[in-house]
Amino acid sequence: MACAFSNTCRAVIVFIWAALTLLTVHVASATNISIHVAASETERQALLNSGWWKDRIPHNTSDHCKWVGIICDYEGSIILIDLQESNIKGELGRLNFSCFPNLQYLDLWNNSLSGSIPSQIGSLSNLKYLGLDQNNLTGTIPKEIGSLRNLVGLDLNSNNLNGIIPKEIGSLRFLEVLELSSNNLNGIIPKEIGNLRILEDLSLDSNKLSGVLPQEIGNLKSLISLSMTNNTLGGPIPSTMFRSMNLKHLSLGFNQFNSTIPREI
Numbered sequence: 001m002a003c004a005f006s007n008t009c010r011a012v013i014v015f016i017w018a019a020l021t022l023l024t025v026h027v028a029s030a031t032n033i034s035i036h037v038a039a040s041e042t043e044r045q046a047l048l049n050s051g052w053w054k055d056r057i058p059h060n061t062s063d064h065c066k067w068v069g070i071i072c073d074y075e076g077s078i079i080l081i082d083l084q085e086s087n088i089k090g091e092l093g094r095l096n097f098s099c100f101p102n103l104q105y106l107d108l109w110n111n112s113l114s115g116s117i118p119s120q121i122g123s124l125s126n127l128k129y130l131g132l133d134q135n136n137l138t139g140t141i142p143k144e145i146g147s148l149r150n151l152v153g154l155d156l157n158s159n160n161l162n163g164i165i166p167k168e169i170g171s172l173r174f175l176e177v178l179e180l181s182s183n184n185l186n187g188i189i190p191k192e193i194g195n196l197r198i199l200e201d202l203s204l205d206s207n208k209l210s211g212v213l214p215q216e217i218g219n220l221k222s223l224i225s226l227s228m229t230n231n232t233l234g235g236p237i238p239s240t241m242f243r244s245m246n247l248k249h250l251s252l253g254f255n256q257f258n259s260t261i262p263r264e265i
């Protein structure tokens with residue numbers, strides 16, 4: 001090459017290299033931006049399709065990250081939906097749960113939502129808190145709830161849910177709060193509940209749960225509050241239950257336990 005090793009040549013090569021690099025970065029980030037825009041448009045459309053935000057769009061802004069009850073991350077993807085006590089009516093399934101891959105917090109406490117909990121709830125793989133308490137939800141708890149591997153709090157109190165407590169609930173290893181009171185849940189308490197090693201609060205009051213308490217309930221070493229009143233639980237109270245638990249609150253009344261409270265308490 002004519003210009004081999006000359007300084008001018010080096011400069012030209014460096015310049016070309018720098019230009020190409022910049023171009024690549026530019027193209028990559030433009031691609032990223034268009035991916036982000038497309039993703040956040042899907043989220044915006046899903047909010048609109050629910051019909052829940054009609055009166056919750058301040059100054060008519062098209063930026064859904066500024067709508068009531070919405071928080072987005074820096075890339076414009078929704079991480080929080082909080083519409084508690086917002087007088088929402090209609091089916092919970094009107095919100096398309098397949099559209100919020102980055103959602104961490106969903107609170108719809110005390111509305112008038114009806115219908116069942118859709119199995120698509122399982123696609124909210126980043127969810128840490130799910131609050132659907134004080135609504136009018138029917139049907140069963142979908143087994144897909146077990147896919148919410150990052151869940152810390154699950155609150156389904158005060159609905160009309162029926163069927164069993166799915167054993168998949170035992171997959172929620174980070175769960176600290178599990179509230180299923182005041183529904184129509186029946187069947188036994190699944191032994192998989194013993195997998196919830198950091199569970200602090202378990203409340204199952206006022207359902208139609210039956211059978212004996214699983215021995216595995218003794219694995220819940222972090223439990224602070226346990227309430228199961230007003231079910232038809234029977235059999236003995238497992239003595240494992242009170243070993244090295246930190247229980248400060250325990251209520252088991254209005255059941256059919258047939259043993260005395262174990263000495264270990």
Ligand SMILES: *[C@@H]1O[C@H](CO)[C@@H](O)[C@H](O)[C@H]1NC(C)=O
Nearest residue numbers: 024025026027028029030032
């Ligand atoms: C594009 O996005 C990916 C993943 O979101 C990220 O790792 C990468 O650094 C981004 N590229 C640019 C140029 O912003």
Ligand SMILES: *[C@@H]1O[C@H](CO)[C@@H](O)[C@H](O)[C@H]1NC(C)=O
Nearest residue numbers: 054057058059060061062063
């Ligand atoms: C809100 O936006 C819609 C569509 O962009 C427009 O038709 C309407 O006039 C706007 N309303 C107000 C109050 O700005």
Ligand SMILES: *[C@@H]1O[C@H](CO)[C@@H](O)[C@H](O)[C@H]1NC(C)=O
Nearest residue numbers: 042046049096097098099120
């Ligand atoms: C929900 O969103 C997903 C992903 O965008 C889509 O494939 C599906 O058809 C939507 N479902 C409904 C009922 O709109």
Ligand SMILES: *[C@@H]1O[C@H](CO)[C@@H](O)[C@H](O)[C@H]1NC(C)=O
Nearest residue numbers: 085086087109110111112134
């Ligand atoms: C739920 O919201 C209604 C108003 O929509 C209110 O009257 C009621 O007290 C709330 N329930 C609870 C338990 O706070």
Ligand SMILES: *[C@@H]1O[C@H](CO)[C@@H](O)[C@H](O)[C@H]1NC(C)=O
Nearest residue numbers: 111112113114135136137160
């Ligand atoms: C719940 O649903 C039942 C029957 O569908 C209805 O009678 C009741 O009014 C609803 N309750 C609320 C709080 O929406």
Ligand SMILES: *[C@@H]1O[C@H](CO)[C@@H](O)[C@H](O)[C@H]1NC(C)=O
Nearest residue numbers: 182183184205206207208230
């Ligand atoms: C007991 O639970 C049933 C539902 O299984 C409910 O209707 C009833 O009000 C509850 N009773 C008390 C005292 O909470």
Ligand SMILES: *[C@@H]1O[C@H](CO)[C@@H](O)[C@H](O)[C@H]1NC(C)=O
Nearest residue numbers: 211212234235236257258259
């Ligand atoms: C308590 O109930 C269990 C199962 O329902 C039964 O196997 C056991 O014999 C009963 N124990 C007493 C002391 O009645």
